[in-house]
Amino acid sequence: MLNMQFEQAVVVDTNEMEWESSPMTGVWRKPLAREAAEHGHTTSVVRYDAGSRFSAHPHPLGEEIFVLEGVFSDEHGDYPAGTYLRNPPGSKHSPRSEPGCVLLVKLDQFDPADDTTLRIDTNSTAWMPGESRLEIMPLHDYEQESVFLIKWPASTRLRTHRHYGGEEVFVLSGAVFDEYGRYPAGTWIRNPHNSEHCPYVEEETVIWIKTGHLLP
Numbered sequence: 001m002l003n004m005q006f007e008q009a010v011v012v013d014t015n016e017m018e019w020e021s022s023p024m025t026g027v028w029r030k031p032l033a034r035e036a037a038e039h040g041h042t043t044s045v046v047r048y049d050a051g052s053r054f055s056a057h058p059h060p061l062g063e064e065i066f067v068l069e070g071v072f073s074d075e076h077g078d079y080p081a082g083t084y085l086r087n088p089p090g091s092k093h094s095p096r097s098e099p100g101c102v103l104l105v106k107l108d109q110f111d112p113a114d115d116t117t118l119r120i121d122t123n124s125t126a127w128m129p130g131e132s133r134l135e136i137m138p139l140h141d142y143e144q145e146s147v148f149l150i151k152w153p154a155s156t157r158l159r160t161h162r163h164y165g166g167e168e169v170f171v172l173s174g175a176v177f178d179e180y181g182r183y184p185a186g187t188w189i190r191n192p193h194n195s196e197h198c199p200y201v202e203e204e205t206v207i208w209i210k211t212g213h214l215l216p
Helices: none
Strands: 010-012 028-032 042-048 057-059 063-074 077-080 083-087 090-092 099-107 118-121 135-142 145-151 162-164 166-171 176-177 179-185 187-191 195-197 205-211
Touching: 010 028, 010 042, 010 179, 042 063, 057 176, 057 205, 077 118, 118 135, 166 176, 176 205, 179 187
Parallel strands: none
Antiparallel strands: 010 187, 028 042, 042 099, 057 090, 063 077, 063 083, 063 099, 083 118, 135 145, 145 205, 162 195, 166 187, 166 205, 176 179
């Protein structure tokens, strides 16, 4: 197991990690949280080399993807960088990438009843006004869980706040700071239920964030 203690804070700068091979030639991984080697709850950064593909496989408890670089594809379409995808429990597909791509991937973490399929191109989706000059882009809500993007204007600081149900963050651009450190683009952060901090940015920063899913 890796980082499966959800009551503990975890910070991983994926830029400092080496790529690990997967069972498929040309597909590489940086594991962030993992229940078992090839199944169960998994969060990873995944790289497809140009022309590589993964054999058809099911997702017993769903698959969640954010395309970080390149173009990701399957039999249902082509998804450029900035695309958010949800494949519900019981779905299956045959993924590939012709030019190559890098993905944030979360496997087997859905509620069995969360059966929404999503394909959202965040490049063409409108931002909405949020707290303290922030802009937000809602991506998915199910019961207590929410997934969205946040765009922080330069020199934005939030008040100290508590994360009921926890939060999980991937920094897409720029850098986030708080009283504990600096988190550049490519950093994965998981803060547990009822954790507190006072985040801020110095330059414009965009993050992918999921909240409410880490209740004990």
